[in-house]
Amino acid sequence: MLFASSLSVLTQLGRLSRRAVLSAWNSPVGPVLLHLLLVAALVSTLYCFGIIHILPSDENLIVWDAMWYQQIAREGYSYSEVRTSSAAFFPLFPYFWRLTHLGPLGMALLNVGIFNAAFAWLGHQLRLSRRWQLLALSTPMLMFMWLPYTEALFFLFSSIMLAGLHRNRLDWTLVGMFGAGLTRSASSLFTPALVLTVFVLAVAGETRRARRLGIGGVLTLVASVAIVAVMQQVQTGEPFGFIKAHKHWSHVLSWPLWPLHATTGINMLWLEALAMAVGIAAAGLCLGMVIRAKRRWAQRLSLAYPSAAVVFSLAYAVCALLFVVFFQKGNVANLARYILATPFLVVLFWQVSQLPAWPARYYAAVAAGLGLVWPIFGAYTRFPAFSLAQTLWYFGLTTAYALAYLGWRQWRYGREMVMLLYFFNLIVQLHLLESILQYYLVE
Numbered sequence: 001m002l003f004a005s006s007l008s009v010l011t012q013l014g015r016l017s018r019r020a021v022l023s024a025w026n027s028p029v030g031p032v033l034l035h036l037l038l039v040a041a042l043v044s045t046l047y048c049f050g051i052i053h054i055l056p057s058d059e060n061l062i063v064w065d066a067m068w069y070q071q072i073a074r075e076g077y078s079y080s081e082v083r084t085s086s087a088a089f090f091p092l093f094p095y096f097w098r099l100t101h102l103g104p105l106g107m108a109l110l111n112v113g114i115f116n117a118a119f120a121w122l123g124h125q126l127r128l129s130r131r132w133q134l135l136a137l138s139t140p141m142l143m144f145m146w147l148p149y150t151e152a153l154f155f156l157f158s159s160i161m162l163a164g165l166h167r168n169r170l171d172w173t174l175v176g177m178f179g180a181g182l183t184r185s186a187s188s189l190f191t192p193a194l195v196l197t198v199f200v201l202a203v204a205g206e207t208r209r210a211r212r213l214g215i216g217g218v219l220t221l222v223a224s225v226a227i228v229a230v231m232q233q234v235q236t237g238e239p240f241g242f243i244k245a246h247k248h249w250s251h252v253l254s255w256p257l258w259p260l261h262a263t264t265g266i267n268m269l270w271l272e273a274l275a276m277a278v279g280i281a282a283a284g285l286c287l288g289m290v291i292r293a294k295r296r297w298a299q300r301l302s303l304a305y306p307s308a309a310v311v312f313s314l315a316y317a318v319c320a321l322l323f324v325v326f327f328q329k330g331n332v333a334n335l336a337r338y339i340l341a342t343p344f345l346v347v348l349f350w351q352v353s354q355l356p357a358w359p360a361r362y363y364a365a366v367a368a369g370l371g372l373v374w375p376i377f378g379a380y381t382r383f384p385a386f387s388l389a390q391t392l393w394y395f396g397l398t399t400a401y402a403l404a405y406l407g408w409r410q411w412r413y414g415r416e417m418v419m420l421l422y423f424f425n426l427i428v429q430l431h432l433l434e435s436i437l438q439y440y441l442v443e
Helices: 002-026 030-048 065-075 092-100 104-126 130-137 140-146 151-167 170-183 187-203 207-236 241-249 266-298 308-327 335-340 343-353 360-377 388-410 414-437
Strands: none
Touching (some): 092 104, 092 170, 104 343, 140 151, 151 308, 170 187, 170 207, 187 207, 207 241, 266 308, 308 335, 308 343, 335 343, 360 388
């Protein structure tokens, strides 16, 4: 009798636990909570087995850009005509850091919380499927969210902007655009993206929305730049230090050196190359959209267009690509950071998830297209320190990785493919995080 009662209680507890787990999984924060649990389990396991040797701390988190942000938070801006200075960085994150009174580790953990909250909210606004959310959360370049960098705040405000574009909420759009413009020098990339979005909306017959978005967006971007200029004028005497200081980081308009390369090395080149492929594909789609829009406009016909958030994200990817290629002398370092560690990639994931099933010839076309992108980096001819066979294997694996992202949704073993990609991405993400904590060049 006692055994039967205990068994009944355990059964009821099991059912309640199962319901609680399913309820958590089906909530807007379900994928994020599962992701954090899996990350904690993986990190602790790899650390116990000695595969991960370093965990974040106040000492090792102050690397690369974090040093500049900490300097601004403590001392304000400085500017120099002859060497690198903090004027190259935008103020929202370092001054937010100053307000929190947190150390580097505390700020990094706060960034993790900001990013995951923003991601859960954006995923809910887009109605992005849970598997796509998990896959997006594992993106290797999101290791920047674990650092005292601007990425988390930029992700937050850009998510608000994109959700506003997707939901036709001008207030969300302008608030997000303003915050992103104070977090990074985003105005130079956002302005062309805004122009294309306004043009597409106008051709689609949404003239009033296009006019309000265009006027409001331009005023918002100008206001964010003006605030930064005034702050730097007051503190350094140079209002455009955030522009002039970039020459000391070799960010100068010039024709790129070919083949393109990445100072970040072979561990990062495949991610930079994938970001390059995304940017080139986005350029083709934007060009096709403009040509189609002009034809529809000439024929006085309205245009059927994807979500305004998708149009803006495609244009942003093109602008990021052009900036890196033509302002870094052929060094594509940071391209993956600017494209793959942003909510714009999440929006593009959502758009891919809405596509109907592809026939095999589409995947063959994508593979062929990627095969035409890799020679930009010297593949098949002058790939440093690699034989031809090694080069083919390296870029062949990169191609297979990209095809897996596009194809898992309609493959028979799609769920298994998602988990394989997810854990592979997490391991790469943790490897890159450990590398940057050891002061290796990752960004």
